[in-house]
Amino acid sequence: MLRATFAGRSHRSAEGQARLKEVIDRSRALLRLPSDYRLAIVPGSDTGAMEIALWSLLGARGVDVFTWDSFGELWAEDITQHLRLKDVRVHAAGYGALPDLGAADGRRDIVFTWNGTTSGVRVPDADWIGEDREGLTICDATSAAFAVDLPWSKLDVATWSWQKVLGGEAAHGMLVLSPRAVARLESHTPSWPIPKLFRLTRKGRLMEEIFEGFAINTPSMLCVQDQIDALCWAESLGGLPALIARCDRSLAAIARWQRTSAWADFLARRADTRSNTSVCLGLVEDWFVALTEAERRAIVNAMTELLAREAVACDIGAYRAAPPGLRIWCGATVDTADVEALLPWLDWAYNEVRVRYHAARQ
Ligand SMILES: Cc1ncc(COP(=O)(O)O)c(C=O)c1O
Known part of the structure; x- marks a missing residue:
């Protein structure tokens, strides 16, 4: 049974914000995020987190998109048909296979799904991503986060949802940004409008408060408590x-x-x-x-x-x-x-x- 819920109370109150921060801090510790990586709770579950990243960060470089299940295909569709980026290479494989990851070009941004939930195929490692890359890696890590030891030095952006590996109630999503991703946010202005729900910067500077539990819009405090409960359970098992x-x-x-x-x-x-x-x-x-x-x-x-x-x-x-x-x-x-x-x-x-x-x- 869920205890000590904060349902019906404001997420902007000191206690509400502390609970949101607790989700961030416990997730960060469990996943062993580097101290200079930022983590935020964002609207729209994993889809929201990924689309915030795509809409906010892409357009500065060519993009290599790797797809091998329907979620990867969705990100490729976002990039080619909705953001309408021109310099895009889609490396696709059918259900059961992986595309040629060796085709990744470190001068370009790389978008991929760690675990293709609908095909049951995941990347075995991130050896195909260079430490010396110039572009950013944007990784949909839902159903991989907490089930795989994600190599953070290879990931500039990672996203997941509450309801996957930890089995929480679905609601907001989680968004990780490396220092290089933050530098891109602060130096690159996309040519398309960014809805308020996706906005991570103000006057060209990162809105740091979002990464301290000041959610962009109102989260369900019931779901927040459920996520805290899931994280505590994960800690009690041994992390x-x-x-x-x-x-x-x-x-x-x-x-x-x-x-x-x-x-x-x-x-x-x-x-x-x-x-x-x-x-x-x-x-x-x-x-x-x-x-x-x-x-x-x-x-x-x-x-x-x-x-x-x-x-x-x-x-x-x-x-x-x-x-x-x-x-x-x-x-x-x-x-x-x-x-x-x-x-x-x-x-x-x-x-x-x-x-x-x-x-x-x-
Ligand atoms: C790999 C992957 N990406 C994205 C999603 C969409 O996630 P959400 O429904 O949390 O937005 C899912 C959901 O199953 C998924 O498995």
């Missing part, structure tokens, strides 16, 4: 290493099961790119692969309905834009024992649906 270990253990449990499975395989083609939070699986037996996409979707829907009816799993179907398959959430709030308990049920649901499908065709 970042414990959170990462919980996600890794669940992924390992699924990998053990998958190795002996005749019908399921990871969507991520390379083992070192498998997400430890959004684990995406495809169905690979010949009869299934031979079906049309609509038929495959119907088969997966039948499986997910069975699992929901048995109260075994909710929302376990792949993202609507992804190939028909399953997605198992393994964020830090999930117990590996529950993931292990789920796996035999997946075999059961698959066999039920397979038998029914073949019986209907006889």
Whole structure:
């Protein structure tokens, strides 16, 4: 139960602001942010945080955008079709693969998603980003933050939302800025208007108060308290290493099961790119692969309905834009024992649906 909530009170009061600052300070400590990096609570969850970064920082240099799932595609769309930047290279890969990260040019800005939540593919590391880069790296790190040891020296901007790895209530987003990102903000004026909701500078200077808990607009203090609660829980477990270990253990449990499975395989083609939070699986037996996409979707829907009816799993179907398959959430709030308990049920649901499908065709 959520205790000591500050619901119904002003976020601008001393106590309200202290609670917002508490979210910033606890997140900063858990993620081991360098002391010269800034962290803010911003409107619009992860989407808001990413769009604040894109709208505020881009336009000074060419941009390399790397995409391999639907969220990466959204950022590419923002940059090419809404900001209408001309000097943009989109490096795209389909579901299950990574694009050629070696194509990143350190003289340009780089935009990427650490963990493609809808494909279950993540970057294995940031070795492809130079320490001596001239451009900025802007990283959508939602569903990676708190599940991966993010290499801060390679990231100038990182964003996440409250509801992913820590399982908080969705509301505001989190935005990290490196000193170089702040220098860009203070030296570059975008050619497009910046809505108040996205504005981080005043008269060309960073609005430092935003990074001290003075939110741009009104946050839900109920959700703020829930995030404090999640952060305290994370600390009580042992902090970042414990959170990462919980996600890794669940992924390992699924990998053990998958190795002996005749019908399921990871969507991520390379083992070192498998997400430890959004684990995406495809169905690979010949009869299934031979079906049309609509038929495959119907088969997966039948499986997910069975699992929901048995109260075994909710929302376990792949993202609507992804190939028909399953997605198992393994964020830090999930117990590996529950993931292990789920796996035999997946075999059961698959066999039920397979038998029914073949019986209907006889
Ligand atoms: C990688 C990624 N980026 C962005 C988003 C959008 O996040 P939000 O709904 O918090 O704005 C999501 C949500 O699932 C995501 O997984």
